Amino acid sequence: MHILIIGAAGMVGRKLTERLVRDKRLGSAPIDQLSLVDVVAPERPKGFSGKVVSEDVDLANPGVAEKLTAARPDVIVHLAAIVSGEAEADFDRGYRINLDATRALFEAIRQEGLKSPYVPRLVFTSSIAVFGAPFPDKVGDEFFTTPLTSYGTQKAIGELLLSDYSRRGFFDGIGIRLPTICIRPGKPNKAASGFFSNILREPLSGQEAVLPVAETVRHWHASPRAAVDFLLHAMTMDSSVLGARRNLTLPGLSATVAEQIEALRRVAGEKAVRLIRREPDPTIVRIVSGWPQNFDAKRATALGFQAEKTFDEIIRIHVEDELGGKIG
């Protein structure tokens, strides 16, 4: 089993790689090659006995997709993307990476298959940004995609291409719309969604964090561990049950900021909660007001995708996976 991860240096890519190295197999198949690519060379995993290829390549550059697919990986995980804020700020770059590079990958797989039969499993990480306000209370599986960002547009186009290329038999694609990942490890960043993680991660390490919105704000979350489980399930599941509708809104946990804070209080106590400083930011308030709050992810749930059921669980996963079990 040869697995190619495009965008392997990112947070989710690194965690997926670690997990594959630990499991040594995907489903029942032993992994004998990992190809890890990103715009910076992904770290080579330790303790993996199979072959590892790690390369810094830009998928949007001519010939890159062709070279990657010429090695005929059995499973391709396409995580590479320009994030929402940057795709909005730099229109050309967003379309180049999020649309053109994705299409180049899909087309390279098709061209490889025209030489001799080749139908890899392809997992594409899409986003709930394919949806745009106004929303129903819970966004259902058949709600239309009217993105309000260029990023969401590019992801929605990727989904359509994935469905068409799969329908034509050029690859076996599954698109998964990840919830917002919480708690993101690392440092606070400037993403508008950053505070959902910051207000938990920082206090758990004794640091202050800023809350720029009201506690009534509701959003849709899953842990990094759930994200890796989502990917593994999408890499291995029986895709024949998907029919022609190959893009799935994944399950998540809908919670208000107040509920996040209550969970923090239960897990880490009042002293952690006191480290959250309220500092309303009108720009972030406005951006977040356009985001979906809740989904009814019936289909993906029935297909075996699972997310956390409480924020206590999400916090405990962070403490286990990032803090060595210690709060503080």
Add this chain to the structure above:
Amino acid sequence: MHILIIGAAGMVGRKLTERLVRDKRLGSAPIDQLSLVDVVAPERPKGFSGKVVSEDVDLANPGVAEKLTAARPDVIVHLAAIVSGEAEADFDRGYRINLDATRALFEAIRQEGLKSPYVPRLVFTSSIAVFGAPFPDKVGDEFFTTPLTSYGTQKAIGELLLSDYSRRGFFDGIGIRLPTICIRPGKPNKAASGFFSNILREPLSGQEAVLPVAETVRHWHASPRAAVDFLLHAMTMDSSVLGARRNLTLPGLSATVAEQIEALRRVAGEKAVRLIRREPDPTIVRIVSGWPQNFDAKRATALGFQAEKTFDEIIRIHVEDELGGKIG
């Protein structure tokens, strides 16, 4: 007022041109230039006092979109497309014309606007092929786009690009999903949907026609005259009421083949109906079974788009517009 029609040599393009020439104005603005382009040079309209440019160009060729937009038309109507059957048979050609050429047009408008402000109205003809079975009884305005053809995929991508380019202020776009046009003038063709027109048009001229499906088949129709009215409305309406959701399922008439035949009987008598020969075609039966049957086009109706209310009306429009009022 300078109007550019891309795909002006097709049936709808010709009828739109005729109407604009007859009206001499669009809304309240006199038309002083018509630019008509297609892969074959559109016929130059008679009796138009303004400037006419007629050219055979392929929008997918490098530089063509740039040249067309450099003339800064006030309104651009983009009708050009490879039809469904051909886009399915020739994957590369379908993507080249229906996606790449559309994107080239959008991008050329944006680039023109980067030189100095330029925000034309852009009307894009999409299709109900953006939807895919299984369907609810009536497909609502918020039903998701899961096309089952490459053509439908390409149109759905065009819609997403149109929304994003409009949201960013690069043009003022409206995408309209036309019903199946009935009665199409001309000769019977091999399109899977051809029989919906054939079984009326041919008997109205005393010719035999083949019905390849059961009379219970239900579909979604509007006349060529309604199609022109749709375009004129989209070219002139206040687009600010659209908000970010710029693609509309247009109203139509949902009717079974039996209802079409009953209308033919009322308008043209039993002798016309007897010219319909039943000859089931399993391929067409299968294709048509995947098509939507009915829509609830609330939004477009509220925005002033109107289609026929009865098939008698659709037939009478054909008799008036194509047969000089006479039934043969």
